[in-house]
Amino acid sequence: MSVDSLLQENAHLWQLKIPVKLSTHFKQQEFSCLSMLEKQKYNAFRFERDRNTYLFSHAYLRKILARYVELNSKNIEYVYNKYGRPELLRSINKDNLRFNLSHTNGMVVYIICYDRDCGIDVEYISPLDDLAYMAERVFSNSEAKIVKELIGRQQLDQFYLYWTLKESYIKARGMGLQIPLDQFSFILDAKPRIKFSDHILDYPNDWCFNCFRPTNEYIISTSIKQNEFKFSSILQKDSSLLELPP
Secondary structure (H helix, E strand, C coil): CHHHHCCCCEEEEHHHEEECCCCHHHHHHCCCCCHHHHHHHHHHHCCHHHHHHHHHHHHHHHHHHHHHHHHCHHHCCEEECCCCCCEEEEHHHCCEEEEEEEEEEEEEEEEEEEEEEEEEEECCCCCCCCCCHHHHHHHHHHHHHHHHHHHHHHHHHHHHHHHHHHHHHHHHCCCHHHCHHHHHHHHECCCCCCEEECCCCCCHEEEEEEECCCCCCCCEEEEEEECCCCCEEEECCHHHHHCCCC
């Protein structure tokens, strides 16, 4: 698959179910393909479930990227910015392919695009204590006010919607929590829009946001920056194109 098949106006979304267990063969084979840094991160996890999630997510990131740059997955190499965001090594990325991944309980998602900053976040919607208090601590005043006015499932869904949008944006910027979550707000019209405080140098019209609900248990949000080619749509890719473990 060449990057041309992405089209300059679109992005690809890959969504995979993370197996409860991984075979010994899969773990040995995929672990051997990881970089030294990835192996260190894998070994730092205390629980096997977390190690398996990391291994599966990053093994399939390599497999997916390999499809676009036409390499063996073990030859995928990354460079990292000062905040830890990975990019493909320039020598294997002549088309400036950009990507981001996110995983949660039982699911991993990837966003792939051409020459654009992009971010993605997926969350498993589980009950949380005192959502109003949490929103007040981490969201903007306008967002926290809306969360506090809701109750029950509506409040829970609104909280996760804001959370995933915010996570996807700061990941697209490649700066993580260096960007305070309370210094920008989302307005949830038919299409999510963003508003920045005076402390953030960015432009709302430069960004396109999307939210997806693959099931009632999950929410996915994406942030994609505009460039000279106006962004059109996100195309969901068929996971059957990948060889998944049984």
